[in-house]
Amino acid sequence: MRKLTMTAALIAAGATILGGAAAALAEAAADESPQALVEDYTYPGxxxxxxxxxxxxxxxxxxxxxxxxxxxxxxxxxxxxxxxxxxxxxxxxxxxxxxxxxxxxxxxxxxxxxxxxxxxxxxxxxxxxxxxxxxxxxxxxxxxxxxxxxxxxxxxxxxxxxxxxxxxxxx
The missing domain is CATH 2.60.20 (Gamma-B Crystallin; domain 1)
Structure with a gap:
C-alpha cells in the first residue's frame, strides 16, 4: 500500500510540474507573438x-x-x-x-x-x-x-x- 501511495504522489508531483511547464511555455509563446499592426495612415516617405x-x-x-x-x-x-x-x-x-x-x-x-x-x-x-x-x-x-x-x-x-x-x- 505504501508503494502505491508513493507512486500516486510521484505521479501527482509530475503532473504539477508538467502543468507549470506547459503554462510557462504558453506564456512565453504569447510573449513572442507578433504585435497587432495598427495603420495610422501616415504618408510613406x-x-x-x-x-x-x-x-x-x-x-x-x-x-x-x-x-x-x-x-x-x-x-x-x-x-x-x-x-x-x-x-x-x-x-x-x-x-x-x-x-x-x-x-x-x-x-x-x-x-x-x-x-x-x-x-x-x-x-x-x-x-x-x-x-x-x-x-x-x-x-x-x-x-x-x-x-x-x-x-x-x-x-x-x-x-x-x-x-x-x-x-x-x-x-
Whole structure:
C-alpha cells in the first residue's frame, strides 16, 4: 500500500510540474507573438518628400499619391491632379502631381503658395485650402475634371495653402 501511495504522489508531483511547464511555455509563446499592426495612415516617405520638394504630405488612405508629372511638368498627363505653386525653383518645386485611384480618396498635406489646381480627367475633387486674407479663411474649392481652379493669389486673394485633396467632392 505504501508503494502505491508513493507512486500516486510521484505521479501527482509530475503532473504539477508538467502543468507549470506547459503554462510557462504558453506564456512565453504569447510573449513572442507578433504585435497587432495598427495603420495610422501616415504618408510613406513623407520626410524625404518634404526634404526634396518642400511640401508636407501628412496622411491619407492611399488612394491619392504623389506622382510623376511626366516629361513636361508644365503640361502633365490628364490623368493626374496638378497643383501649381508660386514657389521659386525648378518645375518639381512648383508643380506637384497626384494620382487618384479607387472610388474615394483623401490626402492631407501642407503645400504653400498654391495658385492653381487642375482637376484630373474623370473625377471632381474637393480641395481644402487656407487662404491668408485679412482674416485667414479655410474653405473647400470644387475642382472639376480637367478644369483649372484658381486658388489664393490666383483668385486675387492672399496666399493659399492646400490642406487636403478629397474625392468624391461633397459640397
Amino acid at each position: 513623407a520626410a524625404q518628400v518634404e526634404a526634396d520638394r518642400g511640401i508636407k504630405l501628412i496622411k491619407g488612405d492611399g488612394n491619392i499619391m504623389l506622382a510623376d508629372c511626366g516629361a513636361d511638368p508644365n503640361l502633365p498627363p490628364a490623368d493626374v491632379i496638378l497643383v501649381q505653386t508660386t514657389a521659386v525653383g525648378s518645375p518639381d518645386k512648383t508643380n506637384h502631381c497626384f494620382k487618384a485611384t479607387g472610388a474615394s480618396g483623401v490626402l492631407s498635406m501642407e503645400i504653400g503658395e498654391v495658385y492653381f489646381i487642375r482637376g484630373e480627367a474623370g473625377r471632381t475633387v474637393g480641395a481644402k485650402v487656407e487662404t491668408q486674407d485679412a482674416t485667414p479663411v479655410v474653405e473647400t474649392e470644387r475642382v472639376d475634371p480637367g478644369e483649372w481652379q484658381p486658388i489664393g493669389v490666383g483668385q486675387g486673394r492672399g496666399d493659399g495653402t492646400l490642406l487636403e485633396l478629397r474625392y468624391p467632392y461633397v459640397s
